[in-house]
Amino acid sequence: MPELPEVETVRRMLDAHVLGRTVARARLSDKKLRTAISPATFRKLAGRTIESTGRHGKYLFVHFSGGVTLLSHLGMSGRWLFSDAAPADDLKHVHATLVFADGSWLRFQDPRRFGLVRVVATGRLAKEPELARLGPDPIATPPDAADLRERARGRTVAVKAFLLDQGEIAGVGNIYASEILHRTGVHPARKAGSIREPEWSAIAIETRRVLEEAIDRMGTTFSSYRTLWNEPGQYGERLLVYDRAGQPCRRCGRPIRRSVIGQRSTFFCPSCQPARGAGYGKK
């Protein structure tokens, strides 16, 4: 669910509204997230002020005074939710709570608990194993076609699985991978090694375009994703193929198909995205 645009939306909202606030209390639920941290570690945030935010791929950083960073990943169902005062709701699955000195609250809710919340020394952030594995962030570093072609050389995995590999491009998830491939006319099941450089150029360009357009609309809410204000993202109405099986292709009118690649739902137009590849020079 939450891919780069959704995480970036949350980051921008934190940046605009939560910067400068000082933590009065920091507490964790007793349920374990993907990687458990101790309540004592989390409580290190108390007394510190939020100075800046960052992001790499789908990982969010909140930098605090005193050289400490909150590292977070939304997993499948994670949300960071802000409220100006103590919330009156009785939200289930809240696993981390920051109460600020001004009375506002920031909570991490995650029913499926695939998400990540960790407190680390800012100076050692890049050494965290999850981050050390990541490929370049496509917003910070525009993907380079020749580089992609080189890294994909000889690879037999489906190009769609290649795009989902966070070690190659950090931040593309299941929704946007289908969207990128449709825009570029590349069939998702083609082997990564068979994609020609002009096609990689198109993929590089459309990757940035799709992600930036989705950021402009605060991301895609397929089911659980919400912004910092608990609002859905608006990009869903712009999707060309994702979750549109049987509906007409917005380009050629023929029905969108669903298949499974690497255990993940994949959507494409068989007409606009031929299995053998076409439209970018010969074979």
Added chain:
DNA sequence: ATCCTATCCTGTAGGC
């Protein structure tokens, strides 16, 4: 090295 599968967990949609 690369690829594929199973797995973590809960909520929800759809079939009966």
Added chain:
DNA sequence: TGCCTACAGGATAGGA
């Protein structure tokens, strides 16, 4: 209405 199953945007460990 209720029960049951299948499935969901992610990432990783481990086996082939």
